[in-house]
Amino acid sequence: MRALVFETFGGPLTVQDVPAPDPAPGGVVVEVAATGVCRSDWHAWQGHDPDVVLPHVPGHELAGTVAAVGAGVRHWRVGDRVTVPFVNACGRCAQCAAGEHQVCARQTQPGFTHWGSMAEYVALDAADVNLVALPEDLDPATAASLGCRFATAFRAVAQVARVRPGEWVAVHGCGGVGLSAVQVAVAAGARVVAVDVSAAALRLAAANGAEHTLDGGGDVPAAVTGLTGGGAHVSLDALGAAATCENSIRSLRPRGRHVQIGLLPPAQGRPAVPMDLVIARELQVLGSHGMAAHTYPELLGLVAAGRLRPQALVTRRLPLDEAGAALAAVGRDPGIAVVTRG
Template structure:
C-alpha cells in the first residue's frame, strides 16, 4: 500500500510503498476514505510522544470501509462504513468496565502506538469495542474530522465542562478542536468568547457562532462581565493553559483539552486563584465509541455541522507538508485522495 512514512523525528515525510497490514484476531483493517491532519500528528512527528517507534506512519483521524476482519470480530463485516476514536480501548480494564474507554489502561492509538491512517489501509484493535458505524448521509471527509478534534471538543464541552445554556465559555485557541468547541458550545446554548491571534481563525470562530472574538485572552473577563463559567485551552501551551484559568469567574471550570508535552514547557498554574476562586481544573482526553450516538444524532439533525470546519482537501502526497505546517492555516485539512 501507499503510506506517508516518517523515518526521523522532525525530518522529511515521504510517500512510500509499504506492506499491507493484517487484522489482529479481534481487529479489522480499514480501507481509508479520509484522514484528518491534526496537531497531535505534529506532536508525533516532532518526537513528543514516547509511543512512536520509527519508521512510522502517522494519522489518527480516519473514516473508511472495513476491508478485512479478524476471526474473533462479531459486530463488523467487510464493506461496513466506519470511523473510530483516536483512543482504541481494550474493553476489559477497570476504566473500560466503568465505561471510561477514553482513559483505557491498555489503549492503542493508530498513528501513535502503531502505524496510522495516512495510508491506504490501517489496522484497528478491539473492533467490537471501538468501531462506530457511519450513516450513509455522512461523508468520509466529514467523519474524518470527528475522531479526534470534533469528538474531543464535544465531550470536553458537554461531558467534562458540563456547559449549560446561558453560560459564558472562553475557547482559547481556535484550531480544529477550538473551532469544534465553539460550534458545540453554541449548539448547547452557551455564549462563546473565542480567542486566537490569527485573524483567519477568529473569522471562522465568528462563522461558528462566537459572540466575541479576541486576539488577547486578558479581555475575556471584561467582555463576559466578570469572567467565563468555563474556559477551554484548545491549543495546549503553558501560556494558553494559564490564560484559560485566569479568564474564569469564581467557581469556574477550566478544561485542558490541548496536549501539554513537557518538551514545550510546563505551565505555572496560578494555584492561588484556583484556591481563592474555588476553580475546578479538569482534563479531557477524547471520547469513547459508545458516546458517539448522541453527537451523530445532533449532526444528523443539523444542529452540529462538522463539515463547515473542513477548509482543505488534500492528496496523500500533500499530507506531509500539511502536517509539518499544521496550525498555520485556519480550519481543518483532510486527506481524501490516497
C-alpha cells in the same frame, strides 16, 4: 500500500510503498477514505510522544470501509462504513468496565502506538469495542473529523464541562479542536469568546457563532473578564501551550471550570498553573481526552439533526501526496485539512 512515512523526528515526510497491515485477533483493517491532519500528528512527528517508534506512519483521525476482519470479531463485516475514536480501548480493564474507554489502561492509538491512517489501510484493535458505524449520508471527510477533533471538543464541552445555556465559554486556540468547541458550545446555548493570534482563525470562529473574538497577544484574562462581566463560567485550552493554559484558568469567574484539551508535551515547557486562584475562586481544573465509541450516538444524532455542522470546519481536502506538506504546516491555515482518496 502507499503511506506517508517519517524516519527521523522532525525529518522528511515522504509517501512510500510499505507493507499493508493484517488484522489482529479481535481487530480489523480499514481501507481509509479520509484522514484528518491534526496537531497531535505534528507532535508525533516532532518526537513529543514516547509511544512512537521509527519509522512511522502518522494519522489517527479517520473514516473508511472495513477491508479485513480478524478472528473473533462479531459485529463487523467487510464493507461496513466506520470511524473510530483515536483511543482504541481494550474493553477489559477496570476503566473500560466503567464505560470510560477514553482512559483505557491498555489503550492503543493508530498513528502513535502503531502505524496510522495517513495510508491506504490502517489496522485497528478491539473492533467490537471501538468501531462506530457511519450514516450513509455522512461523507468521509466530515466523518474523519469525528475521530478526534470534533468528538474531543464535544465531550469536553458537553460531558466534561457540562456547559449550560446562557453560560460564558472562553475558547483559547481556534484550530480544529477550538473551532469545534466554539460550534458545540454555541449549539448548547452558551455565549462564546474565541481567542487566537490568527485573524483568519478568529473570522472562522465568528462564522461558527462566537459572540466575541480576541487577539491572543494581549492581556487575555483581563479582556475575557471585561467582556463576560466577571469572567467565563467555562474556559478551554484547545491549543495546548503554557500561555494558553494559564490564560484559560485566569479567565474564569469564581467557581468556574477550566478544561484542558490541547496536549501539553513537557518538551514545550510546563504551564505555571495559578493554584492560588484555583483555591481562592474554588475553580475546577479538568482534563478531557477523546470520547468513547459507545457515546457517539448523541453526537451523530446532533449532526443528523443539523444542530452540529462539522462539515463547516473542513476547509481543505488534499491528496495523500500533499499530506506531508500539510502536516509540516499545521496551525498556519484555519480549519480542518483532510486527506482523501483519489
